[in-house]
Amino acid sequence: MKSLDDLKKIRDAAQSKVQMRGKNEGIRVLVGMATCGISAGARPVMNKFVEKIAEYNLDKITVTPVGCIGECAIEPIVEILQGENRTTYCRVDVEATERIIKEHLIGGKVVSDYVIGKYRL
Amino acid sequence: MNELSLHILDICQNSIKANAGLIQIIITDSVIDNIFKIKIIDNGFGMDKKTLSEVSDPFFTTRTTRKVGLGVSLFKMAAEMSSGNFKISSTKNKGTTIIATFQRDHINRAPLGNIEETLIILILNEKNINIYYEHNYNNKKYIFDTREVRNALEGIPFTDYNVILWIKNNIKEGIINIQKEESV
Numbered sequence: 001m002k003s004l005d006d007l008k009k010i011r012d013a014a015q016s017k018v019q020m021r022g023k024n025e026g027i028r029v030l031v032g033m034a035t036c037g038i039s040a041g042a043r044p045v046m047n048k049f050v051e052k053i054a055e056y057n058l059d060k061i062t063v064t065p066v067g068c069i070g071e072c073a074i075e076p077i078v079e080i081l082q083g084e085n086r087t088t089y090c091r092v093d094v095e096a097t098e099r100i101i102k103e104h105l106i107g108g109k110v111v112s113d114y115v116i117g118k119y120r121l
Numbered sequence: 122m123n124e125l126s127l128h129i130l131d132i133c134q135n136s137i138k139a140n141a142g143l144i145q146i147i148i149t150d151s152v153i154d155n156i157f158k159i160k161i162i163d164n165g166f167g168m169d170k171k172t173l174s175e176v177s178d179p180f181f182t183t184r185t186t187r188k189v190g191l192g193v194s195l196f197k198m199a200a201e202m203s204s205g206n207f208k209i210s211s212t213k214n215k216g217t218t219i220i221a222t223f224q225r226d227h228i229n230r231a232p233l234g235n236i237e238e239t240l241i242i243l244i245l246n247e248k249n250i251n252i253y254y255e256h257n258y259n260n261k262k263y264i265f266d267t268r269e270v271r272n273a274l275e276g277i278p279f280t281d282y283n284v285i286l287w288i289k290n291n292i293k294e295g296i297i298n299i300q301k302e303e304s305v
Binding site for chain 1: 192
């Protein structure tokens with residue numbers, strides 16, 4: 001089992017690469033995590049974002065669970081906030097999450113297949 | 122929701138909204154007593170008597186955007202469907218406690234599911250709320266406490282990739298371990 005000693009090794013390794021990060025700079029990823037979002041599958045989506053962002057060391061990006069914005073039928077909803085721009089993705093699954101990370105967060109190009117405008121309510 | 126850990130994630134969002142500083146999640150899984158119990162205790166701002174009497178009504182919500190709130194009522198339904206029961210108590214400015222009891226071998230009792238995914242989301246909350254997780258399996262016990270981990274990390278954030286993997290593995294293996302030892 002992973003012990004606290006393993007954690008201390010991780011800490012010592014991480015200490016060398018720590019840097020201060022401003023809370024509001026960079027990109028914010030908001031994942032709808034109310035009852036509707038959770039039951040539609042937001043939890044694995046959020047986990048994927050957290051893991052991949054940490055794995056790629058994208059330390060200016062923060063992921064935050066948020067409440068419901070009132071479009072429960074098209075959850076899981078993910079919003080990407082960057083400066084003045086807001087992109088809303090809906091019906092996001094793990095596969096879509098990988099595309100959003102690669103193409104939008106890293107590549108800077110909106111993944112138009114999942115943007116909210118594609119769906120008719 | 123087909124996993125009890127999803128309900129836990131949902132209920133704990135309420136605790137976070139109630140400005141809790143500590144959320145305690147205590148699971149009691151007892152084969153002998155045929156009981157599966159989930160206890161969630163927070164020290165948030167609590168509810169008054171009137172609110173408390175209304176929370177498990179699906180047509181009650183503190184939200185202003187619309188008139189339904191299903192989180193607590195779905196959890197209650199899940200417990201009652203597996204011939205268990207559901208209790209919620211709260212004191213204003215002290216905190217709220219939820220106890221959901223399930224008949225362990227009832228066909229409607231959902232599995233706990235991926236609890237480490239639930240906990241990692243709760244642990245990475247922006248307000249640095251501490252999470253205490255206790256899992257009892259018969260007479261074996263596994264404990265995960267963010268206060269302990271925070272001390273060991275000495276300022277390294279929980280968002281570090283290796284830290285996230287360590288936390289998830291620790292929880293997953295910790296629970297498997299207590300169940301394995303029991304069956305020998």
